[in-house]
Amino acid sequence: MPRPIVALIDRAALRHNLAVARQRAGTRFLWAVAKADAYGHGVESAVAAFDAADGLALLDFAEAQRARSAGWRKPILLLEGFFAPDDLAVVERLDLTVVVHHEEQVRMLEHHAAARPIDVYLKLNSGMNRLGFAAAARVAAAVERLQALPHVRLRAFMTHLANADNGNPAQGRTSVEEQLQRFARLCGDWRGARSISNSAALFFHRGIADDAVRPGIVLYGAVPAPSHRAEALQLRPAMQLRSQLIAVQQLGVGETVGYGATFVATQPLRIGVVACGYADGYPRSVPTGTPVAVAGVRVPIVGRVSMDMLCVDLTRAPQATVGSEVELWGQRVPVDEVAAAAGTIGYELLCKVSPRVPRQVEG
């Protein structure tokens, strides 16, 4: 028998979450963001579950190839575009839409002898200050150069928001409103399509009138903002990180658990040992008290998470024994709750489930 840990992927939940996003998006073009191996759920699962999306948004060529091999025929948007001149042959072969965010990419397009048209999203920097053209004159120059290329079709202007997940950024920090204004200024008299919304914008800034939206995290049943709960947004967790108890220990008063002996029993305790540790992608930084569900009952972690194991207090699950099922996150323990305990966000935990954990797809 293999080690009992598995990441169960619920395709029905992926489909459901896409339908929720679709409702918010209305008739806008919906790019289902599936970078980072579909936030850890597998590009192939995304291809199978997101057929109601208009396109898939990815980052790297290997994942684009996997999506095409899995049968995705609709558009694929590469969110960082291409990196070197040779990439453009792959862009053509896989029929990819590319983000152009830098003059260097314009130059590569100018020097490329294309056999077929390449669709381009031009990225404008409205305040995030990662990617994109930030000055109106440079936007205009890039547009002029791209429109002079017969093998380039300029499809949309896009930008990315720094604070859509944050109701009230601190005074002086880039707000959504400020970015929208800057984006509008940079767009000038551009009459074509615009793409702005990520998950947080789609759910929390409903006044944004763009033509193409790019939700990611919500499709996987987690929230873009820690102040919200997935359930309240009608989202269903699409991943259950599941394992089993592989040992039970009886502790006397004063005995400790795990490395550093950070937990000391103040009463006799039954302790369950779970086959899951930080080498599986479970965060080492969670404190004692972080919930996991054992045989359907939420119980607290005690002591430090180690590489391959973590320990739980079985007081509230007296029936639990070796072989009992453990949910690290999923339905009973939202990934966002574990993330908050670890001082991070659900995105990171979902992406970081390690390759040694087998994915098992259902639904």
Ligand SMILES: *Cc1c(COP(=O)(O)O)cnc(C)c1O
């Ligand atoms: C990752 C990404 C998204 C999706 O963000 P979520 O917060 O997961 O919805 C949208 N747009 C761009 C440019 C991205 O890189």
